[in-house]
Amino acid sequence: MSYSNVEGSIPVVVAGALGAMGSQVIKTIIGASDCHLMGAIDIVEDKQGLDIGLELGLGHQGVTITNDLEGCLCQVSQVTRNSNHAVLIDFTHPQVVYKHTRTAIAYGIHPVIGTTGMTKENLLELIEFSRKAGVGGALIPNFSIGIILLQQAAAAAARFYDFVELTELHHNLKADAPSGTCIKTAELIEELDKSFNQPKIEEYESLLGCRGGRRESGIRIHSVRLPGLVAHQEVLFGSPGETYTLRHDTVDRSAYMPGLMLAVRKVRRLESLVYGLERLL
Numbered sequence: 001m002s003y004s005n006v007e008g009s010i011p012v013v014v015a016g017a018l019g020a021m022g023s024q025v026i027k028t029i030i031g032a033s034d035c036h037l038m039g040a041i042d043i044v045e046d047k048q049g050l051d052i053g054l055e056l057g058l059g060h061q062g063v064t065i066t067n068d069l070e071g072c073l074c075q076v077s078q079v080t081r082n083s084n085h086a087v088l089i090d091f092t093h094p095q096v097v098y099k100h101t102r103t104a105i106a107y108g109i110h111p112v113i114g115t116t117g118m119t120k121e122n123l124l125e126l127i128e129f130s131r132k133a134g135v136g137g138a139l140i141p142n143f144s145i146g147i148i149l150l151q152q153a154a155a156a157a158a159r160f161y162d163f164v165e166l167t168e169l170h171h172n173l174k175a176d177a178p179s180g181t182c183i184k185t186a187e188l189i190e191e192l193d194k195s196f197n198q199p200k201i202e203e204y205e206s207l208l209g210c211r212g213g214r215r216e217s218g219i220r221i222h223s224v225r226l227p228g229l230v231a232h233q234e235v236l237f238g239s240p241g242e243t244y245t246l247r248h249d250t251v252d253r254s255a256y257m258p259g260l261m262l263a264v265r266k267v268r269r270l271e272s273l274v275y276g277l278e279r280l281l
């Protein structure tokens with residue numbers, strides 16, 4: 001950890017620093033002239049106390065890896081609380097994302113959360129908690145600009161179609177299903193408050209689950225996990241005589257960095273936790 005405060009530059013702590021996303025984030029933060037890295041959190045046992053920059057081949061940064069998220073946020077908040085509030089970027093695991101977000105808010109540190117898998121109940125509770133605490137934050141299921149465009153197109157098309165199925169395809173190291181992005185796409189389509197996919201005949205599955213998961217609105221979601229994939233999503237609308245397909249492919253995690261930096265730069269001006277990158281554009 002490094003607890004120096006740099007005037008005018010955004011202090012950033014990264015949780016999940018050694019992961020697929022976290023390691024790219026560290027590189028991006030180190031390269032950003034308006035940010036400085038103050039903490040690197042990860043639980044990988046044999047990396048505790050090592051310099052994150054040296055571990056990632058980015059040169060010595062004077063920031064050591066720790067698994068003590070609360071201790072790190074507590075110390076960072078003491079250094080930064082009077083003027084230049086810090087940001088926590090989290091790409092860890094669905095099981096800890098609620099606790100990490102709540103801890104950041106409690107210490108007055110602005111959470112920018114990429115980790116997916118949080119329940120709707122927990123999200124709503126955190127929005128209320130952040131509003132009471134007056135701490136802005138962002139929970140963003142997908143930082144890519146292209147996926148936001150796909151979601152907007154899907155929400156617009158939903159007016160004209162009564163049948164829609166979503167498929168998300170990811171690498172096989174992903175813990176949660178369906179993806180946070182796919183849930184958000186479904187939620188945006190559901191803003192019209194209509195039901196989809198009313199069956200025309202009596203259906204049955206001879207292989208349980210082969211028709212995918214069904215949301216209350218009737219929208220079905222299919223999750224595919226394969227090595228070789230990164231992150232992909234299809235929205236298929238159908239009506240008699242035609243189909244309309246939207247597809248987005250993330251082929252490299254660098255796609256997430258512009259949206260992430262946008263959130264880091266805006267989050268300290270928010271009054272509570274917002275959900276979705278479209279809220280920041």
Ligand SMILES: NC(=O)C1=CN([C@@H]2O[C@H](COP(=O)(O)OP(=O)(O)OC[C@H]3O[C@@H](n4cnc5c(N)ncnc54)[C@H](OP(=O)(O)O)[C@@H]3O)[C@@H](O)[C@H]2O)C=CC1
Pocket residue numbers: 015016017018019020021022041042043044067069090091092093094096113114115116117140141142143144174256
């Ligand atoms: N919003 C977006 O745009 C995107 C979101 N994601 C989401 O981000 C999350 C992480 O994805 P990804 O980077 O691929 O996952 P990885 O498994 O590659 O990285 C997660 C890292 O966090 C560590 N970790 C796990 N638990 C903790 C904890 N309690 N405290 C600190 N560190 C912890 C892991 O350690 P260990 O390996 O030992 O478990 C690992 O090093 C997922 O929820 C994913 O869906 C991913 C891409 C884009």
Ligand SMILES: O=C(O)C1=N[C@H](C(=O)O)C[C@H](O)C1
Pocket residue numbers: 116141142170174178179180181182230231232
């Ligand atoms: O685990 C991933 O990789 C991704 N997770 C996010 C999600 O669950 O939507 C974002 C993107 O799909 C990549």
